[in-house]
Amino acid sequence: MASRTYNTFIILSLIFLLGCRTRQNHLQAIVPQQPQPSLPKMNIPLPNTSFQFLLPPSPGLTEYVSPHKPITQNFSSREINHLSVEDPLRFKDSNTELIDLSSLQTDEYAFPLPNAKVISPYGGRRRNHTGVDIKTFANDTIVAAFDGIVRMSKRYAAYGNVIVIRHYNGLETIYSHNSKNFVKPGDKVKAGQAIALTGRTGRATTEHLHFETRINGEHFNPNLIFNFRTRELRRKCLICTKRGNNTIIRSLDVMPHQKQSSYHAF
Numbered sequence: 001m002a003s004r005t006y007n008t009f010i011i012l013s014l015i016f017l018l019g020c021r022t023r024q025n026h027l028q029a030i031v032p033q034q035p036q037p038s039l040p041k042m043n044i045p046l047p048n049t050s051f052q053f054l055l056p057p058s059p060g061l062t063e064y065v066s067p068h069k070p071i072t073q074n075f076s077s078r079e080i081n082h083l084s085v086e087d088p089l090r091f092k093d094s095n096t097e098l099i100d101l102s103s104l105q106t107d108e109y110a111f112p113l114p115n116a117k118v119i120s121p122y123g124g125r126r127r128n129h130t131g132v133d134i135k136t137f138a139n140d141t142i143v144a145a146f147d148g149i150v151r152m153s154k155r156y157a158a159y160g161n162v163i164v165i166r167h168y169n170g171l172e173t174i175y176s177h178n179s180k181n182f183v184k185p186g187d188k189v190k191a192g193q194a195i196a197l198t199g200r201t202g203r204a205t206t207e208h209l210h211f212e213t214r215i216n217g218e219h220f221n222p223n224l225i226f227n228f229r230t231r232e233l234r235r236k237c238l239i240c241t242k243r244g245n246n247t248i249i250r251s252l253d254v255m256p257h258q259k260q261s262s263y264h265a266f
Contacts, residue, residue, distance in 0.1 A: 068168050068169070069089070069097075069168060069169065069170045070089055071087070071089060071148075071149065071166050071167070071168060071170075072087060072088055072089055072166070073149055073186075075151055075185060075186070079151055079152070080151065080152055080185045081152070081154070082152075083152065083156055083159065083162065083164060083174065084214070084217045084218075084219075085217050086216050086217045087166065087170075087172070087215075087216050087217070090170060090215065090216040091216060091242045095241060095242045095243070096239065096240065096241045096242070097170055097215075097240045098237055098238070098239060098240075099169050099170050099171060099215070099237065099238040099240060100169070100237050101169070101225065101233060101234060101235055101236055101237065101238070102235045102236065102237060104146075104169075104233065104235075107191065107192070108146065108147060108191050109145060109146055109191050109233050110143050110144065110145060110146075110191045110192035111143075111145070111226060111231040111232075112134075112142055112143055112144075112145050112173070112175060112209060112211050113134050113135075113136060113140065113141075113142055113143075113198065113209045113211070114136075114141075114143070114231070115136055115231075116134035116135055116136045116140075116209065116231075117134060117135060117136075118132060118133065118134055118228050118229075119133045119134065119135045119206075119208060120132070120133035121223075121228075122221045122222060122223060123221070130212055130219040131174065131176075131210050131211050131212035131213075131219065131222060132210075132211050132212075132222045132223070132228060133208050133209070133210050133211075134208060134209050134211060134228065135198075135206065135207070135208040135209070136198065137198070137207065138179070138198060138199065138200075138207040139179055139180075139197045139198060139199070139207070140197065140198045141194045141196075141197060142175050142178065142194070142195055142196040142197065142198060142209055143191075143192050143193060143194055143195060144165055144173075144189040144190065144191055144192065144193050144195050145165075145167075145173045145191065145225075145226075146165075146167040146168070146169060146171065146173070146191050147167065147168055147188075147189065147190050147191050148165040148166050148167035148168060148173075148188075148189060149165065149166050149186065149187070149188055149189070150163060150164070150165055150166075150183045150184060150185055150186065150187040150188075150189060150195075151164045151165065151166045151172070151185060152164035152185060153181045153183055153184050153185055153187075154181075155201065155202075156176075156202075157202065158202045158203035159174075159176035159177070159202050159203075159210070160176055160177045160178065160199070160200070160201025160202025160203070160204065161176070161177070161178040161179070161180070161181050161196070161199065161201045161202070162174060162175065162176040162177075162178070162202075163175045163176075163178065163181055163183060163195055163196055165189060165195075170215060170240075171213055171214070171215055171225075172213070172214045172215070172217075173211070173212065173213055173214075174210075174211065174212035174213075174214065175195065175196055175209060175210075175211060176202065176209075176210040176212075177198070177199055177200055177201050177202050177204040177207075177208060177209065177210050178196035178197060178198065178199050178201065178209075179196075179197045179198065179199025179200075179201065179207070180196060180197045180199070181195070181196045182194060182195050182196055182197075183195050183196075213225050215240055215247060215249075216242070216247060218246070218247045220247070220249050224236070224238060224249065224251050234251070236251045236252060236253060237251070237252050237253075238250070238251055238252075239251075239252060
């Protein structure tokens, strides 16, 4: 009796398993399997993205450009004979101008008296000291700081023998107390070109160079242009803003994406 019951259990189990298998095959036949997605085999190029937007602009620089400015080349009698005169082309269309020193190549600027040391700074103990006095020895060679055109070359009051050069970056530089001038008004000069010899003409107690920087006839601290300790150019941008009869000058650093191409005078 027990053997018969056991055989009946085995038969029922087999029938149950066969039924489940048949149902599974039936469901697979009804529901089709979805194809598996595959990634494309070709290389998809990435977009050429510029990351310039990650560099923050310095205030005031992106609005004013052009390191090479038009300058007056035919000077009036006043421009030839007087030291402090306005440049007709400065602040003509705007009350703000940029003087970009950051883009100058090494052959486009020169320290005006190589190896010189400062003996009297701008301002200094004399509030009316309009430049920097630098000294080497008597009759040493003075050179042009930048490319430009000689506006004035003569003996002039306390300045003695003086030279004024109008530059293509908008500046004017002044070299005075010279023992001898080599250039005349209208001469084009290159940076580093010899223009005079150091002396003590005019109101001077020793042979030296009195060096000034000006814009539109107004003097400002030459230390904004040159580091007089290292005798190197300060690679900055000067923002010059005209307010009434005065000019306000700010010195700003330049981000790499804001640098202008170098200017060429001739």
